[in-house]
Amino acid sequence: MTRRFLFLLGSSRPDGNTELLARRAAEQLPEDVEQRWISLAEHPLPEFEDLRHDSDHVRPTDGNAALLLDATLDATDIVIASPLYWYSLSTPTKRYLDHWSGWLRTPGLDFKATLAGRTLWGVTALAHEEQVVADPLIGSLRNSAAYMGMRFGGVLLGNGSRPGDVLRDTDALARAKTFFGQEPVQARFPYEEEAAARLTR
Numbered sequence: 657m658t659r660r661f662l663f664l665l666g667s668s669r670p671d672g673n674t675e676l677l678a679r680r681a682a683e684q685l686p687e688d689v690e691q692r693w694i695s696l697a698e699h700p701l702p703e704f705e706d707l708r709h710d711s712d713h714v715r716p717t718d719g720n721a722a723l724l725l726d727a728t729l730d731a732t733d734i735v736i737a738s739p740l741y742w743y744s745l746s747t748p749t750k751r752y753l754d755h756w757s758g759w760l761r762t763p764g765l766d767f768k769a770t771l772a773g774r775t776l777w778g779v780t781a782l783a784h785e786e787q788v789v790a791d792p793l794i795g796s797l798r799n800s801a802a803y804m805g806m807r808f809g810g811v812l813l814g815n816g817s818r819p820g821d822v823l824r825d826t827d828a829l830a831r832a833k834t835f836f837g838q839e840p841v842q843a844r845f846p847y848e849e850e851a852a853a854r855l856t857r
């Protein structure tokens with residue numbers, strides 16, 4: 657099956673470090689892999705409204721919600737390219753994931769069944785030198801993938817504050833070269849990993 661990568665740019669500025677790093681990693685994708693890039697700042701989603709227990713969601717038919725929903729359903733691989741903001745996902749990225757909760761309950765979409773088995777990836781830039789501070793962002797993406805029955809490809813991390821800084825992070829650029837070549841594994845919640853580790857002990 658042809659793989660179709662959807663890159664969702666979640667920075668609040670254009671041409672930032674996260675996008676630069678994501679583009680470096682994407683350069684390594686084979687030619688027959690489709691790439692679609694969508695900036696969430698240029699295609700803002702409406703504020704998420706939690707209607708789960710009030711009424712049926714209806715499928716959006718126009719605007720950015722329809723664009724992003726269709727792009728999501730069409731992708732075999734979804735790449736969340738979010739800078740690290742307050743140790744977690746940026747607001748546009750988080751709002752996009754919040755909309756998944758609505759799409760999960762939209763009749764006729766089969767959102768969860770469609771995404772199951774597909775892959776979620778992350779790319780993030782952060783100013784902090786110690787990468788461990790990005791654990792909340794990594795956990796958000798990994799647990800979200802586990803909840804959806806998706807595979808998780810991991811998060812490519814790069815260091816930088818001003819736009820362009822990440823291009824001096826040679827370790828990140830080296831990781832970018834092989835990042836999408838990794839075989840993504842079925843995402844599991846941490847407690848599932850722990851239970852599996854206990855069984856093999």
Ligand SMILES: Cc1cc2nc3c(=O)[nH]c(=O)nc-3n(C[C@H](O)[C@H](O)[C@H](O)COP(=O)(O)O)c2cc1C
Binds near residue numbers: 671817
């Ligand atoms: C609102 C905001 C919150 C931030 N929070 C963090 C943070 O928690 N940890 C960190 O290391 N850097 C933080 N930064 C710095 C950015 O992660 C860093 O500048 C990054 O390169 C931005 O990515 P971009 O160039 O793709 O926009 C923050 C920046 C902003 C604007």
